[in-house]
Amino acid sequence: MNEKALRVLEFNKVIDILKEKASSSLGLKYIENLTPSSNFEDVKYMLKETSEAQAIYIKRGSIGLQGIHDIEDKAKRADIGASLDPGSLIMIADTLRAARTLKNNFSGSDEEDFNYPIIQSLSNSLYAYRDIEDAIYNAIISEIEISDNASSTLRDLRRRIVQKNQSIRSKLNSIISSTTYQKYLQDAIISVRGDRFVVPVKAEYRSQVSGIVHDQSSSGATLFIEPMSIVDMNNELRQLRLLEKEEIERILAELSAMIGEISQDLISNQEILGRLDFAFAKGKLSVGMRGVEPTLNEDKYINIRNGRHPLLDKDKVVPNSVYLGREFHTLLITGPNTGGKTVTIKTVGLFALMTQSGLHIPADFGSSMCVYDNVFADIGDEQSIEQSLSTFSSHMTNIVSILEEVSENSLAIFDELGAGTDPVEGAALAIAILEDVHMAGANCIATTHYSELKNYALTTEGVENAAVEFDLETLSPTYKLLLGVPGKSNAFEISTKLGLNSHVITRAKEFINSDNIAIEDVLQNVEKNRIKAVKEREEAEKLKSQIERLKNEYEEKLSKLSAKREKLMEQARSEAFRVTRQAKEDVDNIIKELRKLEEERASKEKNQRIEELRKELTNSMGSLQPTIKSMIEPKVVTKEIKDLRQGEEVKVITLNQQGSVVSVDNNKKEAVVQIGIMKMTLPFKSLQRAKQDPKTTVTKQTRKIIKSKSGNVRSEVDLRGLNLEEARMEVEKYLDDAYVAGLESVTVIHGIGTGVLKSGLQDVLKRNRHVKSQRAGEYGEGGAGVTIVKLK
Known part of the structure; x- marks a missing residue:
């Protein structure tokens, strides 16, 4: 890839931002060596790797890359038999732990949608050695401290060292506290010189205290003497410390040997961890800049949707859409200075x-990019005093090298093409350069102020104009790119805004070719018409939004009306069913009376016909019958009953019937309620606790009913000639009247017949709440x- 293009396009600044996202020096190595590739499959793989890392980072937040170190040299030293220091071993253990954590997190994920083949393939390749990791952590506490748990020998040696220290101090304490030695000592303290315990003795009493002199004070008044009584004890202590040191060296050598055995696996882990760190650095960069994976195409075109320069503030930069390589291969951007042309290219x-x-x-999503063999760029002022190159010369030197290397698979970028020399010659030269790049088949994007290039783009196939938008009212750029229209430089308007005298502007216009003035005026009119069209489109979008809102409101109201209509229809069906049910009961009563009157002479055919008529009437009610839910659940929302228990008396609100709770399901908020002989599963909200007033009063109406019943109810009921269902209904009604x-005691007459009616009625009587007992009739x-x- 062209080194100059990498520099002028500031690719290195993107790399610097990427470095900040790395978690270790392992990832930094990959970032520092990152260069654009021209291989389509490699680019596709790298983009996919970034996308997987971005998705995992968004999903997990924390990746677990902390604690990895560059341990390659340490692994190689262990491999050749060198003994590693505690700090190096801790770094190796930290790296092993990070590798094991990543392997477990990515390889063994239980999430159904966790499918990231590239990242998981890398993590699956990691080696995990939990036993070595634990051995190091168990033996080493820090870079300078070995744990007592490293070995039983070390633990025993350290225990003996502590005991020997205590013995020596105890002996010395007895010396410095004795009255004999107190006058010889400078201070009653115990000191240490060269790992030997000593006491401070006045120099004049040197001959009075037997022992070995290890040091003296700067003034010479104090000698630090090791008493002869503790020399052997100090020697033993020193010997124990030497043994401790040897044991520590043995432990470190043993751990280093374990590392040496897996050194190649550690080096392999090193490379994979670096790759993972690099991948997640790219993922973090993508999240930070709100990036997307562009769709790769092999047709050599680019389609950028609302692209934002990655080095500008993402909350302030104006996004622009650019496409190149299909309808046209060369794009010429014109417009005023500071309008955003250079930022765009x-x-x-x-x-x-x-x-x-x-x-x-x-x-934005939907952006598409291709893979170029090379990217060339001529941007900025490359004037060189040392090489005696002017601005124009430096640009031409660069352009010459570009024209020599450009091919059909290249992207060429020119800023202010042809500037820095005579405008007429510069414009002609710029057109020739664009023609040469166009003939080579390369994609090209350039900026210019020359009107000749605007005309060239208007009249040449494969070349398109574009402009950076300029607000004519505020005389300031909007930084929006407009494809398909040439831009106006607006030099006179900007100069006027900056305070240039109007007569100077007028005089300047006189020196411009009238054709150029006409073209500029046409461009200004085009810009005005475009702005007007944009405003009209915005107004149309607002009207469309209002229409959508009104449509949604209408559909919502229509839905409510439909629901209300259905509710009214349900109520009507319920009322019709109630009226028809009453009529059916009246018809049933009439049929019973007819049967009683014509019982002796009624024929089998007539009974069958009557039964058919009754069934037809029942069927005719089917279409009017309300849904079970509407019959059971109350229309008015009531407070749901709570703490319902088996055996409680409740009232079914919609049926206006009282029953007893058989069982309760608090999870489903339902209860099985027995009403007479029927058992029904009902929701809590359709039930009320039955009111139980101990001081029940009998109203006049109740007394009247009881008096009427007691006078009219016979002590027997005749059920002969009825089928079982008719007999059941008749006997239940009769028992209610008899109870009231x-x-x-009452007599139920059912006859002998086949015994079906008798057997069925016995079951009915067993379940009736008014029946105390039943027995077969006796003779007479x-x-x-x-x-x-x-009866009860």
């Missing part, structure tokens, strides 16, 4: 370099054709 060039380095670009009337009571029932 630098963004395009830097995006190409970043893509080919496997980095995401700060743009206060009868103690009706015999086997009746059942005598005693």
